[in-house]
Amino acid sequence: MSTVDAPSRMRAPLFFISYSRAPVGRATGKPAEYVSRFFEDLSVHVSELVGPVTGVDAGFLDSSIAGGERWSPELLQAAGTCQVFVPLVSSALLGSDWCGREWDAFSRRTIVPRHSSASPHETAIVPVTWSPTNGTALPRVLRDIQRFTPTAVPDPDIAVHYQRDGVYGLLTMQWENAYRAVVWRLAQRIVAIHRSYLVEPWVPASVDELCNRFAEEPG
Numbered sequence: 001m002s003t004v005d006a007p008s009r010m011r012a013p014l015f016f017i018s019y020s021r022a023p024v025g026r027a028t029g030k031p032a033e034y035v036s037r038f039f040e041d042l043s044v045h046v047s048e049l050v051g052p053v054t055g056v057d058a059g060f061l062d063s064s065i066a067g068g069e070r071w072s073p074e075l076l077q078a079a080g081t082c083q084v085f086v087p088l089v090s091s092a093l094l095g096s097d098w099c100g101r102e103w104d105a106f107s108r109r110t111i112v113p114r115h116s117s118a119s120p121h122e123t124a125i126v127p128v129t130w131s132p133t134n135g136t137a138l139p140r141v142l143r144d145i146q147r148f149t150p151t152a153v154p155d156p157d158i159a160v161h162y163q164r165d166g167v168y169g170l171l172t173m174q175w176e177n178a179y180r181a182v183v184w185r186l187a188q189r190i191v192a193i194h195r196s197y198l199v200e201p202w203v204p205a206s207v208d209e210l211c212n213r214f215a216e217e218p219g
Contacts (some may be wrong), residue, residue: 012081012201013060014046015190018102019130020067020092034171035061035088038183044188050194071098071207079105081099084190088130090166094139100212105139107213111198118196126189129166139214150185158182 017039039040043058046077050058060078079085085106093099101126150159158178160167162170170179204210 002160012042012083013057013078014082015042015059015084015086016078016082016106017042017059017061017086017088018093018099019025019088020090020096020099030172031168032169036063037171038088038167040086041180042115042187042190045146045184046190049187049191070139075207076103076105077203079108081201082106083124083194083197083199085125086186086190087125087127088167089127089133090131090168091136091144093130094133094136094142094214096214097212100139100214101207101210104210105202105204106199107141110203112198112200114196122193122197124193124197124199126186126193128186129163131166131168133162140216141213148186148189150182153181153185 003178017035019035021035023203039059041060046058060082062075063080064071079102085103087093087099087103106125107123111122113122123145125145127142127145129147149163153159155178158181161175161178165173167179167182170182
């Protein structure tokens with residue numbers, strides 16, 4: 001286990017996007033563009049809600065080598081110091097050893113309520129439906145955590161479309177209003193967790209300390 005110095009803590013992102021990327025040579029096109037857009041839009045909203053915080057990034061999205069060895073010190077640092085873990089749930093993510101290890105890195109950390117009214121059961125993990133996973137066995141770690149769904153949106157059909165098609169589906173079908181509502185409500189959820197809990201840092205010295213949490217007993 002490695003220690004985290006004060007400057008490193010200040011650079012900790014508020015949220016960490018975990019997603020499965022295409023193998024080398026297929027890491028371009030709409031899927032990559034949509035993930036990038038989603039990350040940028042979410043970062044803008046989170047920054048707007050929390051205001052300027054010196055030395056702190058709104059979020060972290062690993063954009064290094066696609067589909068290969070990508071366990072850089074920067075990634076380990078971000079997974080071990082971020083405050084909210086946001087996995088983009090898809091069949092590809094559930095089959096990804098890398099994403100299962102990212103989940104493990106975050107889930108080992110201690111969550112401390114900032115005030116007495118905060119729930120003692122918060123995980124600070126907010127799974128987002130990225131694309132339908134019909135027919136894919138769900139690992140226990142995902143079944144045990146409630147997925148994000150937008151509430152109090154202008155049109156109740158927004159939540160229905162999101163749950164059925166995911167963020168990727170909303171973008172593919174150009175349901176812009178639904179997409180914007182989902183991202184805004186997600187930003188609010190991330191900031192609410194950040195204001196109510198402190199996730200203590202733990203940065204693994206190497207990937208060898210981590211296990212694939214998706215490889216456990218399936219659903």
